[in-house]
Amino acid sequence: MWIFCSDPFSAYISSMKEKKKSRLSESFVVGVIALVFLIVGYQTALFVYRASVMKIVSNRDEPDTVFVYAEDVAHGDSGDGLVHEEPPVASNYGRSVRTYIKTSEHSRKAESVRNAVPRKKVESFSFNPNTVTMDELCSLGFSQKQAQSIVNYRAKGGKFRRKSDFAKSYVVSDSIFQRLEPYIDIPLIDLNLADSADFDSLPGIGGWFAAKILEHRKALGGYSYKEQLMDIYRFDEDKYKALEDLVTVSPEYVTPYPLWTLPADSLRLHPYIKNYETARSIVLYRENSDRSDLTPEGLHKAGIIDAETAVRLAGCKIRNP
Numbered sequence: 001m002w003i004f005c006s007d008p009f010s011a012y013i014s015s016m017k018e019k020k021k022s023r024l025s026e027s028f029v030v031g032v033i034a035l036v037f038l039i040v041g042y043q044t045a046l047f048v049y050r051a052s053v054m055k056i057v058s059n060r061d062e063p064d065t066v067f068v069y070a071e072d073v074a075h076g077d078s079g080d081g082l083v084h085e086e087p088p089v090a091s092n093y094g095r096s097v098r099t100y101i102k103t104s105e106h107s108r109k110a111e112s113v114r115n116a117v118p119r120k121k122v123e124s125f126s127f128n129p130n131t132v133t134m135d136e137l138c139s140l141g142f143s144q145k146q147a148q149s150i151v152n153y154r155a156k157g158g159k160f161r162r163k164s165d166f167a168k169s170y171v172v173s174d175s176i177f178q179r180l181e182p183y184i185d186i187p188l189i190d191l192n193l194a195d196s197a198d199f200d201s202l203p204g205i206g207g208w209f210a211a212k213i214l215e216h217r218k219a220l221g222g223y224s225y226k227e228q229l230m231d232i233y234r235f236d237e238d239k240y241k242a243l244e245d246l247v248t249v250s251p252e253y254v255t256p257y258p259l260w261t262l263p264a265d266s267l268r269l270h271p272y273i274k275n276y277e278t279a280r281s282i283v284l285y286r287e288n289s290d291r292s293d294l295t296p297e298g299l300h301k302a303g304i305i306d307a308e309t310a311v312r313l314a315g316c317k318i319r320n321p
Contacts (some may be wrong), residue, residue: 126185129160140180146171159201160186161246189246191223192253202243209235219271222254224316231271231312251317259313260286260294260321272313278304286321294321 122141129150132140137147149171160166163184167177189198191213199210212232217223226249230240257270259282267279281304286294289302296318300310 124179124183126183127180128185128187129166130154130186141176142171161201161203162186188248190253191217191226191229191247191249193250202246204239204242216271219269220254220316221257222317223249224251224254225249228312228315254317256317256319258319260319272305272309272316291321 123139125140127136127140132150134144134147134151137150138144142150150169153169163181163186166172166184167174167181189202196207196210196214199205199213200207205213209232212235213229216228216232220228223229226244226247227240229235229247230237259267259270264276264279264283267273267282268276273279273282281302282299285299285302285304289298296305296310296313299305299313300307305313
């Protein structure tokens with residue numbers, strides 16, 4: 001006769017197996033949940049990254065920050081490095097209003113993203129090749145390498161004085177130049193506003209001539225016309241023609257010369273009067289002439305100045321008697 005009795009050890013083993021199965025089941029569930037969270041987290045991070053890249057590229061290709069800048073109509077370009085998006089529009093206040101694109105600085109990571117993603121479109125907007133940034137050059141249709149070449153040329157002291165200078169750059173193809181030529185905006189140097197460094201940058205003008213241009217401007221009270229540069233010693237016609245198209249004159253910055261009120265001691269200092277005898281004769285002439293005769297031509301008819309001096313003086317801005 002067999003007698004069956006419970007085995008405590010077997011029962012313990014069976015209990016441990018059940019607990020192990022339960023733990024495995026719980027670990028599996030936790031693992032699955034962790035995997036799900038990992039996948040969701042990865043997808044979320046990927047989405048955020050792609051959205052960030054799209055935003056960075058969008059800001060590059062279609063900037064939404066526009067600056068409106070008011071400037072004097074006679075000034076032309078302000079020379080501050082801003083990129084014109086459209087021609088100036090005259091306002092009711094005698095000033096022109098222009099819309100500009102201004103490229104802001106970005107972090108290195110943002111710049112690497114902007115440089116790695118090809119542009120979807122090419123823009124055409126007004127720009128100064130001497131101040132345009134790399135990013136703006138890429139917007140104009142240049143590759144990163146081409147844009148860097150232009151920037152490097154400027155960094156080494158290179159300067160684009162004329163549109164034709166920009167066309168001569170080996171990275172500017174004929175097709176790109178033909179498209180961009182109407183948008184190239186190189187500001188002229190104003191003879192009444194420029195400093196010695198501006199004059200020194202002109203072809204054929206070094207430090208000596210730059211100083212003489214400033215001296216002559218002070219003596220004249222401001223340039224009334226560009227040809228007055230040839231009054232300067234050794235500033236011949238060839239030198240003038242080499243830079244004629246690079247300079248301009250703002251007449252409103254010329255101080256009208258008080259020819260009909262200054263005493264002889266002051267008149268003799270003017271470049272076209274030069275000596276005390278002529279200055280004294282002018283004083284005597286104006287004291288004994290009708291107001292209508294107080295003109296450079298009247299001085300010539302009276303034999304006080306020669307015809308050439310009369311023409312030069314007539315071209316100056318003279319205060320009415």
